[in-house]
Amino acid sequence: MNYDKLSTELLISDSDVTGDLQEELCRLREENARLKSLLSDHGIPWDKTTPNEPLIEILKAQVSETPSYQYTQTEKELIKSEKIALFRRLFRGRTDVYPVRWESIKGSAGYSPACGNEWKPGVCLKPRIKCGDCEQRLLLPVTDQVIRNHLTGKHTVGVYPLLSDDTCLFLAVDFDKAEWQENVKAFMQSCRELDIPAALEISRSGKGAHVWIFLPMLFRHGKPGGWARR
Numbered sequence: 001m002n003y004d005k006l007s008t009e010l011l012i013s014d015s016d017v018t019g020d021l022q023e024e025l026c027r028l029r030e031e032n033a034r035l036k037s038l039l040s041d042h043g044i045p046w047d048k049t050t051p052n053e054p055l056i057e058i059l060k061a062q063v064s065e066t067p068s069y070q071y072t073q074t075e076k077e078l079i080k081s082e083k084i085a086l087f088r089r090l091f092r093g094r095t096d097v098y099p100v101r102w103e104s105i106k107g108s109a110g111y112s113p114a115c116g117n118e119w120k121p122g123v124c125l126k127p128r129i130k131c132g133d134c135e136q137r138l139l140l141p142v143t144d145q146v147i148r149n150h151l152t153g154k155h156t157v158g159v160y161p162l163l164s165d166d167t168c169l170f171l172a173v174d175f176d177k178a179e180w181q182e183n184v185k186a187f188m189q190s191c192r193e194l195d196i197p198a199a200l201e202i203s204r205s206g207k208g209a210h211v212w213i214f215l216p217m218l219f220r221h222g223k224p225g226g227w228a229r230r
Contacts, residue, residue, distance in 0.1 A: 176208030
């Protein structure tokens with residue numbers, strides 16, 4: 001399977017109106033330049049493997065050839081909904097609860113299960129009572145709006161990947177030791193040689209990387225949690 005072609009087709013098919021395509025093209029150029037700089041700073045080669053260059057050329061042609069059809073607001077919302085559905089298909093985990101990122105005034109940060117009663121006067125008794133010991137805890141489920149807010153930067157959420165049947169649908173490989181640049185390059189090279197679809201991203205700190213592997217693309221189903229941990 002040509003995953004570069006697949007990702008390109010997904011992006012092109014999800015494009016909005018001509019004006020939106022132009023805006024998306026500008027955003028991709030800026031993001032592409034930022035990522036190239038970050039990869040170069042960490043000694044990770046990008047010139048032979050990144051699919052962004054041909055993608056930009058395709059988007060240019062798409063912008064020039066797209067007729068001046070104006071999508072209705074309903075059609076725009078449908079396209080956005082399809083993107084959210086794609087995201088949820090890739091990062092599938094528990095849907096009855098999800099973690100949300102927090103930062104303290106002292107600079108520490110972490111993730112905690114999202115709670116509908118958090119900081120509610122007379123109900124939430126933090127910090128005197130810890131969330132895990134609270135009888136008023138109201139865990140919130142994953143919804144399209146939760147994902148929409150995550151993708152638009154309104155909050156940062158995570159996912160609990162282990163399902164109720166003790167299986168998972170994706171792997172996240174974390175590289176953050178001293179030699180992480182060399183390790184992640186070797187790992188990605190192995191994935192390419194074994195024809196394993198893998199998505200690489202630089203971590204939030206810029207001092208590490210994550211590699212995502214979506215198991216249904218390989219096995220058409222999930223794998224036991226013990227298998228994934230090994």
